Amino acid sequence: MNLDLPPDVMTQLTSMQESIQSLHAEIRLVRAELKSRPVEPLPPQKWYSTAEVASMFQKSEYTVRQWCNEGRINAEKREERRGNSELWKISDEVVARYRSEGLLGPDPSRNRDW
Numbered sequence: 001m002n003l004d005l006p007p008d009v010m011t012q013l014t015s016m017q018e019s020i021q022s023l024h025a026e027i028r029l030v031r032a033e034l035k036s037r038p039v040e041p042l043p044p045q046k047w048y049s050t051a052e053v054a055s056m057f058q059k060s061e062y063t064v065r066q067w068c069n070e071g072r073i074n075a076e077k078r079e080e081r082r083g084n085s086e087l088w089k090i091s092d093e094v095v096a097r098y099r100s101e102g103l104l105g106p107d108p109s110r111n112r113d114w
Helices: 007-036 050-056 061-070 092-101
Strands: 076-082 085-091
Touching: 050 061, 050 085, 061 085, 085 092
Parallel strands: none
Antiparallel strands: 076 085
């Protein structure tokens, strides 16, 4: 399709096309530079949410919260709240212990009578 455009519009379009090509070249250079940089490892995480622990162990978040409520894993209440409920935080030591030893026995001092 051939459009008859005024010369000043054609000049602007050509200029824009050159600018776009220049930006593409710069992006390719930046990508190449980023790929050549070594990846720095993330610092270890000290605390995990119930959602993060559930994802790590392919469990539902409900299950992990129940473990916290029952004392099956040692978790602490976080300072912030969601609605009327306090949220749990689970330390990296507890996660490592669960990986190696599994769940603790039920804690009768928690919310339920065993």
